[in-house]
Every structure is written in structure tokens, then in C-alpha cells.
Amino acid sequence: MKGENAASPTRDEPAQRTAPNGDLAAAALTADEFALFAQVGRMRRAYAGEVLFRRGDLGTTMYVVSKGAVELDFGDDLIAKRLGPNEFFGELGLLIGDHARSADATVPVDGMLIELRAEEFQRLVDREPGLVSYFLRRAIMRVVLNEQGLIRRLRRRNHDLQSALDSLRATAAQLNQTEALIRTDELTGLFNRRGLAKHLQDRHRNGSTHGLGLLLIDCDRFKAVNDDHGHLAGDRVLQAVAHILRSVAGNGDIACRLGGDEFALLVKADSRDDVMRYADFIVSTAHGLLQMPHTTPLICTLSLGACLVAPDTQWNDWYAHADAALYRAKRLGGNRVEWQDDALAATA
Known part of the structure; x- marks a missing residue:
């Protein structure tokens, strides 16, 4: 083979032997x-x-x-x-x-x-x-x-890694969406009890329960709306209450539907006057909607119980104070706000 042109293979040149995978x-x-x-x-x-x-x-x-x-x-x-x-x-x-x-x-x-x-x-x-x-x-x-x-x-591995990352992102987005749905009231779009509980846990963990007020809101004679006008009318009333709470809630405030026709609003407040400004606005807004002409109820009058949140206590303590005030408002005929503090609780 000496002197042969390597670019022009002869019969002595080998056929290419490839691996089983053709490489x-x-x-x-x-x-x-x-x-x-x-x-x-x-x-x-x-x-x-x-x-x-x-x-x-x-x-x-x-x-x-x-x-x-x-x-x-x-x-x-x-x-x-x-x-x-x-x-x-x-x-x-x-x-x-x-x-x-x-x-x-x-x-x-x-x-x-x-x-x-x-x-x-x-x-x-x-x-x-x-x-x-x-x-x-x-x-x-x-x-x-x-x-x-x-x-x-390497390209295939990068593609596989990118596909895995995309899948993880999609799964995370789905989990976040599912978690949001689990914590949200379907009818009103407000937090439900589970969402409120998670928010309170986060606040306790961060030590940010100072300077808060709690309002419990209940629709007066809501059962009559359902009985006289049907559940769709009742749903619209609940959605109207949610709109009011959403409009008054500021950054960091939490509006929640606890269940039925009972709502809660957790607001930033340092004094009774701060809390009562929210409460008075909610009652007056509902009263204004009632004055509008309508064939079916747009909203009910509202009863509210209000209190300040003691940072060294738990949700059950806050709820008990506000609920006592709410019960008093309902007993006095509704369409009003009642306040509850430690002094009143001691004489109750």
C-alpha cells in the first residue's frame, strides 16, 4: 500500500465498522x-x-x-x-x-x-x-x-431539563391556583375561613398582630330574602356585602366570608375611632343601597360587632369580643354597630 493516495481508498482499505448503535x-x-x-x-x-x-x-x-x-x-x-x-x-x-x-x-x-x-x-x-x-x-x-x-x-439533556423545569413551573402554578381556590369563597371572591386562618397564622408567625381591629358583619333578616325572592337574590345580596367590604379594605386589611351571611373584616387600627370609621362606612353604604329603587333586594341592612385586637391573644378571643357586640346589635334591632372591649366584657 506504500505510496497510495489516502483520499482514494483501494480494495485494501477497510469498510467502516460501526457500533451496534451505528456510531x-x-x-x-x-x-x-x-x-x-x-x-x-x-x-x-x-x-x-x-x-x-x-x-x-x-x-x-x-x-x-x-x-x-x-x-x-x-x-x-x-x-x-x-x-x-x-x-x-x-x-x-x-x-x-x-x-x-x-x-x-x-x-x-x-x-x-x-x-x-x-x-x-x-x-x-x-x-x-x-x-x-x-x-x-x-x-x-x-x-x-x-x-x-x-x-x-447535551442539547437533549438541556431540552429534558427545560421540559422538567417547565413542568415544575406549571405544577407550581397549578398548586398555587388550587391553594388560592381552597382559601377563597367561591360566591364572593373573599377569603373563606381557611384563608383567614392562614392569614392569621402568618401574622402570628411574623409578630404582626399589633394595631388591628376586627369587625363581624351579619345581614339582617337575610332568611326572608331567600324565602321571598329565592336564593339567587340572596346570592346577589351576599355579593353586594362583599363589594362593600372589598371597597373599604385597604392594603393589608382582610375581608372574609365566614359562612352563610356572616362576614369578617380585619383592619389596621390603633383606636376605637379607627375601627368605627370602617364600621360606620359599611352601615351607611348598605343603607344608601337600600334607598335605590329595585324590584328585588340589592342588599340587607347590616349589623356589626367591633373590637380592637389584643396582640397577646388568639383569634377565638377576638371573635368572642366581636361576636358579643354583634349579638347585642342584632338584639337591638340591627342596622347598627356595637362596640365591645374588655370593660364591657367584664360587666356582660
Whole structure:
């Protein structure tokens, strides 16, 4: 083959041997190449468990498997390769010199290897330049194919990671939406009891229960609205109350439908006057809506119980104070606000 043009393969040039997955990077030496490499290179024994080199090691030696096998582990979840007889590896260390190895090379079973260093490879070039030229072309092809395969795997992994992140974001959004629905009253859009309880837990955890007032709101004669005009009319009344509470609630205030026709409003307040301004606005707004002409009720008159929140107490204590005031307002005929504090509670 001496003097042949490597770009024009002859009948002695090997057919490409591919791995089971069709990867040309697993090309082996032809019989002629192997014979020549065996003549020039150094034959050595390889023992099971032997480490030929580690990833990152600098190397200048190329290897050919004569007998047995060698395993290449590229790490980082990349597919490992098992090389058998006539297959070669480490050629970049030979061609480039002090090339950082890209894999761990280990020997799984006893075998034989051919080692070629720069001086041996130069003798190959001198003896069979055409054959060596063809070998180099295949070796370069193998490097290119390996790099392309790595790029494809990395792109696929990035795509899989992006898909996983998108799925996690979608799941988180669904969970947030579900959590919001669980804490929200479906009819009015206000917090329900569960939402209020979570808000109170957060406030207690953050130590932010100072400077608060509580209003409990109840619709007067709401049962009569349902009985006389139907539940759709009753629903519209409840939604009207929710609109009033939503309009008066400021940043950090919490409006809630506790259930039925009972509502709660937790507001920022440092004094009784602060709380009563909210309460008076709610009662007067409901009264104003009642003056509007309508065939079915737009709203009911409202009874309110009000109190300041003691920061060292719990929701049940606040509720008991405001509920006592609400009961008094209902007993006095409704359409009014009643106040409850510790002094009144002591005389009740």
C-alpha cells in the first residue's frame, strides 16, 4: 500500500465498522493497520482492574486492544464505551501531545494492548504514509462524531431539563391556583375561613398582630330574602356585602366570608375611632343601597360587632369580643354597630 493516495481508498482499505448503535466513532483497525501497528508498537499485558489513565490526565500514548477489552467512562451521565480487539483509543494524546484525557480507561478482563508513542507513530508514517493517512482521516472522523454526539446529548439533556423545569413551573402554578381556590369563597371572591386562618397564622408567625381591629358583619333578616325572592337574590345580596367590604379594605386589611351571611373584616387600627370609621362606612353604604329603587333586594341592612385586637391573644378571643357586640346589635334591632372591649366584657 506504500505510496497510495489516502483520499482514494483501494480494495485494501477497510469498510467502516460501526457500533451496534451505528456510531462510526467505534471504528476498528483493519487487518493491515493492526499488523503494522503491532510491528511498530510495544505489546504489553493488561490486567483486570488496571487503570490505564484517568479523566483529565495528560497523555501522549495511543492504545490498540489486541486481546480482551477496555472500558472508557466519560462521566457526567454520558454513555460509557467498551472497546474490543482491534479497536483503538487515546489517539489524540499521540497526535496532539499532552492531551487531557476525556475518559477513565480501565481494563475489565485480562488482555493484551499495543502501545504507540510519538516515535513509533513516526516510523508508521515513514513506512506506510498512505495507510497512516487513511487511519488519521478515520481518527479525525471519530473525534468529530464523538463531539457531535456529545453536543446532541447535551442539547437533549438541556431540552429534558427545560421540559422538567417547565413542568415544575406549571405544577407550581397549578398548586398555587388550587391553594388560592381552597382559601377563597367561591360566591364572593373573599377569603373563606381557611384563608383567614392562614392569614392569621402568618401574622402570628411574623409578630404582626399589633394595631388591628376586627369587625363581624351579619345581614339582617337575610332568611326572608331567600324565602321571598329565592336564593339567587340572596346570592346577589351576599355579593353586594362583599363589594362593600372589598371597597373599604385597604392594603393589608382582610375581608372574609365566614359562612352563610356572616362576614369578617380585619383592619389596621390603633383606636376605637379607627375601627368605627370602617364600621360606620359599611352601615351607611348598605343603607344608601337600600334607598335605590329595585324590584328585588340589592342588599340587607347590616349589623356589626367591633373590637380592637389584643396582640397577646388568639383569634377565638377576638371573635368572642366581636361576636358579643354583634349579638347585642342584632338584639337591638340591627342596622347598627356595637362596640365591645374588655370593660364591657367584664360587666356582660
